[in-house]
Amino acid sequence: MDNLLFSVFPNENFIDLGLYQFGWEHCRPSHSFGPAVRNHYVFHYVISGAGTLVAENQKGTAHTYRLEKGQGFMLLPGQITTYTADKEFPWEYTWLEFDGLRAKEAVEAAGLHLGHPVYDAGCEELRDSMANEMLYIVQHAEQTPFHLIGHLYLFLDCLTRSSVSAKPRKSGRIRDFYIKESLSYIEQNFQSQISVEDMAAACGLNRSYFGKIFRDTVGCPPQEFLMKYRMTKAAELLKQTTLSISDIGNAVGYPNQLHFSRAFKNIYGVSPREWRRQNKIISTK
Template structure:
């Protein structure tokens, strides 16, 4: 059990430090160290603060953890987090020494990731929260970190994020908070992605697992318009850009924004904008030409003034 571990005065420790790449630091969060330890009977940490977030899995033993005014008993299967710049302390039961797996990380998305695992600064401990899958993935991250160079940044990030995915699927608090907001956001994202296809609101509500009328009512309350109007707005915004910036035919544009034929598109476009697609394109072209002419005139005037 102690193979490869360094003996300290109060623990056996195996820890590996990671140097994040610029790619990793451009993301929501990234790991910076990962390790495991086995406590000796007199093991005690703190009171002290950490500059990073530390996510800790209790694999064996018992102990106690204190942070932010709260006191929590530790047991095998528990999950707890040391939040940065917050005083914490924890220690082992001498008769049942703690064995832990942990990683430190940072990034602007750290709090959001921890919330998915059911952990917040006010609730830094989750009894039974250290799922076997998440612990196994953290072990893989530790083995990767032990390699020369710590493996590739993509593989590190993949394992790191998979840990939180494994934790969030088991977190009752995250599932409760996900609820309505989750399916509603997924519904809007579905529209944002697939608006140029021949979709109906029924297919959107089915994709997020709610009844159509409930989806429509909740969407209107959240975003100020029914989903059909939102879909129309997405299509018309794209159609205007294509009319202004490309030489596609109107029929090609119609198909590009999810309409089966020219007539249906032209009718919807005129109702939405007050003019036909062709009239809109002519007016936009004339306006652009006038703007270009005005810019050239101003440039010429400026040059004359300098002379």
């Protein structure tokens, strides 16, 4: 189709920031998507035309926003949204779906949240650079994952610096130190039977306070992040080695193969064995 470009990112093993899908579309009049809920952050930038976004706020109340050329809108994880192209001047937009450890921080820095999902630019030059980074990713889907992730960082830099609702960075050095310490602890000990209490103790914090600052900064509870981190490592082993499912489970902290398979399927939607079948194993010879 001449009015649609769509790609799925080939690699999800990026912890800080990762791409999932991206594309461009010149919609038909009144073309609508939703109501739907996304698992990740999705940003749309309107290149031309117009349309409407209906999005729920923090209280679950739906609000309608009219958007035109030069504006954008962020769909947040778990938020119910519907967006519809204008019947006379249907919009043309490009979008990126992304997530990761630094995603929540970047989106909040741009001043975008459940109560304010619409992007307006305070600097046209940075806005245009942002749009160019988005289109570059869409038009160069064949490039390596590292290359595309680099342009995702450039996109987020332009987004946060150009947004008229951008928030000045708060001084959070102590909190950032605690999060860095906890992530380092997870990286070094994810193979063992560690708990949230262990993570908190490694930072010298009580469990309750540690859980709060971790969720506020990362966007999910520490136990959930630990499981996702382990499953990312498991996926790497499934793809790059010929180790048994049981051995891989042990290697990422799941001595019980049944518990490992359930956790893996919860993240990837299929069993470890099926995921390995769908993804080529790199030869170790």
